Every structure is written in C-alpha cells, then in structure tokens.
Amino acid sequence: MTAHLSTIRATFWREVAEHRLNRFLHVHLALxxxxxxxxxxxxxxxxxxxxxxxxxxxxxxxxxxxxxxGLSAAHGDADEFPLLFxxxxxxxxxxxxxxxxxxxxxxxxxxxxxxxxALTGGVSGTLVYVAAAAGGVCLAIALVGxxxxxxxxxHVRGLLLALGVxxxxxxxxxxVLLALSGAPWVQQYPTAWVLPLMLNPLDALRVTVLFGLxxxxxxxxxxxxxxxxWLEHGGLWLTLMLTAWMAAGFGLGLVGATRRVDG
Amino acid sequence: xxxxxxxxxxxxxxxVLDGLDLEAHAGQVTLLVGANGTGKTTTLRVLCGLSxxxxxxxxxxxxxxxxxxxxALSRLSFLPQSPRFHARLxxxxxxxxxxRLRGLPATRVAELEERxxxxxxxxxxxxxxxxxxxxxxxxxxxxxxxxxxxxxxEPGLSLDPDWRRFLHAELHSAARRGATVLVAxxxxxxxxxxxxxxxxxxxxxxxxxxxxxxxxxxxxxSLPQPVRTHAV
Numbered sequence: 306m307t308a309h310l311s312t313i314r315a316t317f318w319r320e321v322a323e324h325r326l327n328r329f330l331h332v333h334l335a336l337x338x339x340x341x342x343x344x345x346x347x348x349x350x351x352x353x354x355x356x357x358x359x360x361x362x363x364x365x366x367x368x369x370x371x372x373x374x375g376l377s378a379a380h381g382d383a384d385e386f387p388l389l390f391x392x393x394x395x396x397x398x399x400x401x402x403x404x405x406x407x408x409x410x411x412x413x414x415x416x417x418x419x420x421x422x423a424l425t426g427g428v429s430g431t432l433v434y435v436a437a438a439a440g441g442v443c444l445a446i447a448l449v450g451x452x453x454x455x456x457x458x459x460h461v462r463g464l465l466l467a468l469g470v471x472x473x474x475x476x477x478x479x480x481v482l483l484a485l486s487g488a489p490w491v492q493q494y495p496t497a498w499v500l501p502l503m504l505n506p507l508d509a510l511r512v513t514v515l516f517g518l519x520x521x522x523x524x525x526x527x528x529x530x531x532x533x534x535w536l537e538h539g540g541l542w543l544t545l546m547l548t549a550w551m552a553a554g555f556g557l558g559l560v561g562a563t564r565r566v567d568g
Numbered sequence: 569x570x571x572x573x574x575x576x577x578x579x580x581x582x583x584v585l586d587g588l589d590l591e592a593h594a595g596q597v598t599l600l601v602g603a604n605g606t607g608k609t610t611t612l613r614v615l616c617g618l619s620x621x622x623x624x625x626x627x628x629x630x631x632x633x634x635x636x637x638x639x640a641l642s643r644l645s646f647l648p649q650s651p652r653f654h655a656r657l658x659x660x661x662x663x664x665x666x667x668r669l670r671g672l673p674a675t676r677v678a679e680l681e682e683r684x685x686x687x688x689x690x691x692x693x694x695x696x697x698x699x700x701x702x703x704x705x706x707x708x709x710x711x712x713x714x715x716x717x718x719x720x721x722e723p724g725l726s727l728d729p730d731w732r733r734f735l736h737a738e739l740h741s742a743a744r745r746g747a748t749v750l751v752a753x754x755x756x757x758x759x760x761x762x763x764x765x766x767x768x769x770x771x772x773x774x775x776x777x778x779x780x781x782x783x784x785x786x787x788x789x790s791l792p793q794p795v796r797t798h799a800v
Contacts, residue, residue, distance in 0.1 A: 308638070311668065311669065311671055312669060314668070315665055315668035315669045316665075318665075318668075319654075319657070319661070319665045322656075322657060322661050323654055323656055323657060325656070326656050327656070381654045381655070381656065382654055384652040384653070384654075385651075385652060385653050385654055386618075387613075387618060387646075387648035387651070388646070388648055388651055388653075388706070388709065390617070390618055391616040391617060391618060391641060391644070391645075391646040391648075392641065392666070392669050392670070393638050393639075393641040393642035393669075393670070394669055395638075566618050566619075567618065567619045567620060
C-alpha cells in the first residue's frame with residue numbers, strides 16, 4: 306500500500322511538472338478564463354446566463370482542449386516506457402497518479418468558469434452544479450484522450466483519431482439520431498433512440514443543463530418513462546455515466562500502455 | 569544473480585528466443601554478445617518485465633519475475649538502448665522522479681548529478697540535451713538505487729571515450745561490491761579486458777562462452793577497421 310502511495314505521489318508531481326509548459330493546458334485555461342467573464346456582459350442576467358455560457362464553452366471548446374491534453378499526456382511519456390515500466394511500481398498506481406494530476410489541473414479550470422459570476426452575484430447551487438458537471442465532462446474526455454494516446458503509437462494518427470472522436474461525440478451522434486428519427490422502428494422503440502444521447506457525455510451534459518437546470522420543455526425527444534427518469538435525475542445519471550467513461554478510459558489506457566510496451 | 573531457464577519468445581510467427589538458458593553471477597560483469605537479430609535486446613526486455621515470455625522462468629536474486637514481480641524489479645535497474653525521457657522535464661526532475669519512486673533521499677540525487685557531471689544541465693529540458701548527456705542521465709538513473717542487479721543494453725552508445733572508460737570503471741566497481749552486471753553489446757573491442765564472462769547468443773540461445781580477454785580474436789569483424797588508401 307505504501308509503495309502504491311509513493312508511486313502515485315511521485316507520478317502526480319511529475320505529471321504536474323510535465324504540463325507546466327503544455328500549450329494545450331495553457332489554451333484550456335485561457336478559454337476557461339474568457340468563457341468565465343462572458344456572463345458579466347449581460348449584467349441584467351449574469352447568474353441566469355452563466356450555465357448557458359459554461360455549457361457552450363464546454364461543448365465547443367473545453368471538451369476539445371481536454372481531449373488534446375489527455376492525448377499529449379500519453380504521448381509525452383510513451384518514449385520513456387522502457388525505463389518507467391522496469392521500475393518496481395504497479396502500472397495501475399502509475400496511471401492513477403497521472404489521472405489525479407489531470408484532475409487537479411482540470412477541476413480548478415472548471416471552478417474558474419463560474420468564479421466571476423459567483424464573485425459578483427454570490428455562490429448558488431446552480432453554479433456549483435454546472436461547474437462540477439463541466440469538470441466531470443472535461444476529465445472524462447481527457448481520459449479518452451489518454452487512452453487514445455496509449456493505443457495509437459503515431460502522434461499524427463493519434464491526433465486525427467482524437468479529432469474524429471470529438472466530432473463524433475459533438476455532432477456525430479446527433480446527426481445519426483436525426484437521420485434515424487423518422488424510421489418506423491424508432492417510433493416503435495423510442496428508448497433505443499434515446500440511449501445513445503444518454504451515453505454520450507456531451508449530449509448528456511447538454512440535455513441535463515438545458516432540460517434539467519433551465520427547465521426547458523423536452524418537446525423534441527418524446528416523454529417516455531426513460532426520458533422522464535433521466536430528466537428527473539439528470540445529475541445522478543451524469544455522475545454515473547461520467548464515472549463509467551472515466552473507468553473505461555482508465556482501463557483502456559492501462560491496457561494500451563501495456564500493449565504498447567510489449568508490442 | 570540472474571537465472572533464466574528455457575526462455576521462449578515469439579513476435580508474430582517469428583521465434584526470437586528459443587529455449588534460452590542463462591546464468592549471470594553476482595560479482596561479475598557478464599557480456600551478452602551476438603549479431604543483430606540474435607535476440608539480445610529481446611532477452612533484456614523479457615528479463616526486465618517489459619515483454620511477457622511465452623515460456624520459461626526468470627529469477628532475479630531468487631525472486632521470480634512472474635510470481636514476485638515487485639520484489640524482482642526492486643532488485644533490478646535497467647538501462648534501455650537509446651533511452652529517451654519526457655522532452656519537457658528537466659534532467660533534475662527526471663532524477664528526482666526516479667529517486668521518489670524508489671524511496672531514495674534527495675542527497676542521492678545530488679550525489680549522482682555530481683558523479684555523472686549533470687549539475688550544469690540540471691535545469692535543462694531533456695529534449696534539449698545532446699545524445700551523450702542524455703545517455704549519462706540514463707546511466708545516473710540506472711545507478712540511483714544501488715540495485716544488486718544491473719542490466720544494460722548497449723550502454724556505450726553516444727558516450728565519448730572518456731565517459732566509456734568511466735562507465736567500465738563504475739560497472740566494475742558495482743561488481744566488486746557484489747552486484748550482478750549484465751551488458752548486451754556489439755561493441756566488443758572496447759569491452760575486452762573489462763568483462764568477466766562473455767556469452768554468445770545465436771538463434772535465440774546461448775551458443776557458447778568466450779574468454780573475455782580474447783574478444784578481438786573471436787570477433788575481428790566487430791573492430792573498427794583502419795582506413796586504407798591506395799596510391800594512384
């Protein structure tokens with residue numbers, strides 16, 4: 306146990322040092338700063354507009370910078386694997402240290418997203434909820450980038466795959482579902498149509514914030530029992546689904562790193 | 569001591585190691601030599617836990633690499649061929665990281681920095697280091713833990729003659745203190761007189777053992793040939 310803690314601690318500080326000069330992290334923080342001040346330009350409704358700005362910022366900017374941050378975290382270490390993986394450490398503890406460092410870098414950026422609004426109008430439950438959701442989505446997407454980086458040896462191919470995954474999550478699912486929406490079997494099995502939305506972190510965030518926090522009427526996606534449950538328990542579902550994505554990213558990253566060194 | 573019994577390893581359909589048996593003893597510098605593709609690097613990669621063997625058993629200081637992996641790896645320190653580091657980390661950060669992993673004090677880092685003349689590049693990113701300096705950094709990482717088993721893959725590459733001599737002296741000194749030193753190399757000429765044993769690898773097995781003082785005779789082709797000029 307002590308050995309695992311030493312590995313996690315050493316890897317955590319190494320990862321933080323690695324990202325000091327990482328341009329993806331700098332871009333991520335700069336975007337978060339810009340997005341955080343945008344609600345202040347609507348002084349009449351700063352607190353009400355903040356969740357919408359955070360949602361758009363995470364969907365179109367921060368999810369991508371998080372993905373690329375995770376990807377670069379994997380690619381940066383890969384050349385050192387022959388030295389790293391002959392140390393007396395568990396690879397799971399090593400990856401845990403990396404993930405904790407990524408969380409320590411991404412979560413403060415999510416707090417930054419709502420900080421100006423909280424400073425001017427006070428902290429509200431909605432702001433905390435939105436910041437936590439943004440942090441969770443960014444971390445889950447960063448772990449996807451980490452897994453891609455460990456599986457795809459070539460940097461350019463890794464970048465292309467990461468961009469493909471991001472487009473798929475942001476637009477791909479929606480476009481496919483839109484194309485299928487008129488099909489007879491969708492009318493027959495609406496749950497099958499809703500499930501991909503629920504399992505996609507970007508769509509789940511969008512639906513949770515728009516329909517859950519903003520109380521927008523869910524006219525577009527029907528009102529089956531599953532949809533009703535989802536909208537009622539948006540926060541719980543988002544937490545469970547993001548945890549599953551993080552666990553999958555962690556597991557795939559671990560297998561990818563092991564496969565890479567024994568390839 | 570390193571004990572390898574019946575080690576087999578294939579990549580795709582090509583068998584690289586074919587029932588390899590090897591013993592490297594404490595207090596000795598053992599060379600593992602052979603032509604390209606005979607399995608030197610694969611032997612070291614499997615020995616250090618980077619690749620899983622298809623069959624066979626490896627023990628490092630009596631600790632089985634499969635059933636007692638952590639114990640085996642904590643007794644071993646490995647220098648890979650052409651080592652590379654995270655390009656944004658400094659030489660000092662690399663040494664501190666490996667020292668923390670092994671639970672070593674900061675004074676050990678300072679000691680190694682001085683010994684391998686790395687003080688001047690301590691704050692420099694490893695991506696900016698020359699090949700020779702990077703190799704010295706990797707050798708410093710190798711020497712950090714006082715491991716009883718040292719495994720090195722082509723350690724002399726990128727080093728100038730003075731540092732190669734220093735490396736030989738350091739490995740000898742480690743062996744005299746009781747360490748097991750296993751070196752894979754094809755630069756035989758420069759190891760003549762610096763090793764205690766020399767094992768020749770052929771077709772994925774140890775084919776024979778050579779007297780380490782007569783490497784030049786056994787492998788004349790591996791020596792640098794004088795440049796010949798012809799009168800016109």
